[in-house]
Amino acid sequence: MVNKKIGFFFGAGAEMGYGLPSGGRFALDIFKGSKSEDRESFRKQISSIDTQSQIATQWLPDNFKSRRINVFGKGNFEEIISSSLEQRRQSTLNYLEHFDEKVEAILKDWDISAESLRNAFQLETGLDIGDKLYSQEIALNKKLADQVSLFESEYFSAFIKLLEKNPDNTLKKIITAFLELLLGALGQNLVSQLNDELFEKAPTTVNIFDDISGIFNINYSNVGQIGMEIVIEESREEISDSSSANKIFVELGKTILEQIYCETLDYQSLIDSHFRYLYSPKSQWAKFTKIAVFLYTVRRYILEQAKIDDDKLENGPGFYHDLINLKDELSIHTIGTTNYNNFISDIFKKHGVEDVSIYHLNGSVHDYYDPYKNRIIRDLEEVENNKQIVVPFIFTQSGVKPLTSITMSQRYVELYEKFKECDSIAIIGYGFNGDDGHINGMFRSLIEEDQKDIHIFHYNSDNSSLTVLQRKYKNKLRIDSTNKLHIHPINGSRLVDGEIWFESL
DSSP states (O other): OOOOEEEEEEOGGGGGGGTOOOHHHHHHHHHHSOOHHHHHHHHHHHHTSOTTSHIIIIISOTTGGGSOOOOOOGGGHHHHHHHHHHHHHHHHHHHHHTHHHHHHHHHTTSSSOHHHHHHHHHHHHSSOTTSSOOTTTOOOOTTTOSOOGGGGOHHHHHHHHHHHHSOOHHHHHHHHHHHHHHHHHHHHHHHHHHHHTSOSSOOSSOOHHHHOOOOOOOOGGGSSHHHHHHHHHSOOOOOOTTSOHHHHHHHHHHHHHHHHHHHHOOOHHHHHHHHGGGGOTTTOHHHHHHHHHHHHHHHHIIIIISOOOHHHHHHOOSHHHHHHHHTTTSEEEEEEEOOOSOHHHHHHHHTTOOOOEEEETTEEEEEEEETTTTEEESOGGGSOTTTOOOEEEEOSSOOOGGGGSHHHHHHHHHHHHHHHTSSEEEEESOOOOGGGHHHHHHHHHHHHTSOOEEEEEEEOTTOOOHHHHHHHHHHHHTOSOOTTEEEEEEOTTSEETTEEGGGGO
């Protein structure tokens, strides 16, 4: 019997079981961490460049060795907030609209129990959480929203009641941060609507009405930055059942804000606005060094800071270990991944699997990029000392320019051709987000042009129906039919309808 050829594609969700963070946590940790080590490392690389070389005389600015090496910091918060509210404002609103549910979920596995929190609140205010609500006392301008569920929330009302009883500056900042995020997201909705519909009617015989657009905007320097400062700059403090209600709610507020940003943080515009300066350090040295150091920080975080479960990585269970068990039943033809580490290869080598090609489509910790020559370097030993500047080749939420390099183009083409040879392709832990349009397009072609069966294993945390999930992925992939699209809702134990996920194949 000939085994079917199966192709696999893995996203970040496939590695969370091994201890890797979610995308939002990944972003927060990078912006919170120190960049001094990466700054000094890049400074040494700059300092080693031969000042008489072509790269120094033609590409780098004058006195480049003595210039300041810049890094992303507080001054870039506005850009991050702008991108987050523009691209993920609905996620922000959904969180705040379900505030009580989100807090209850946090308290299931937090420093203290929900009961202890309620006891502390009762001791401080003489009230139970939920006794007093502010839905009748707070009302937004109708142009922003007719009704806001946040003001009906028991926990949000508890935050305000505590501030009312015991004014505290940190608690005030946290509540302000919640309100800023709410108003920023609602305001962005209103501004977008206004800019899209400036004229309800206009004559088509003249084009001046089409020339007027985008005249309204939000001042992001006054929106969401308090929350960013709290999450990135303030450390968490330990609490216990005996802590004061004020201290407990301050730490709860920090946890809530951190979770909101983990779910909604989008730094694509920040990277987009800096990435192109990797190619022109002479014109914008500050932006050039910021993006270069950022990429080194990302690489170091992946290698050293991410909390990996070493035991699971060694022995499983996990999706990559499942493939070892699968290899006798199915032919694993090829594997693609958006993940940066080399876990798949390491696990395969340990178990003697060396005949499967693995393609890293968003770069990896073993890839470096030479922006001067627009080429990818697989081994750092290939780098000529004193003659080259290289940065880690890692796409985060953006950075598509290196796709023009021959090496990267070959990766996409080779993986696509390998997938065309497969009977079907299984996709695990990949979200089909907008900033991965280059990958989404490949799967769209496989479905519509090559008529390949695509199996998506969806982590069904919200118990969505199969119909809803099919419509969701149909829209994400921008395909006309779901005939070749097979959705398999999967749980945290890697089970589909009570059976291990690969039985669905």
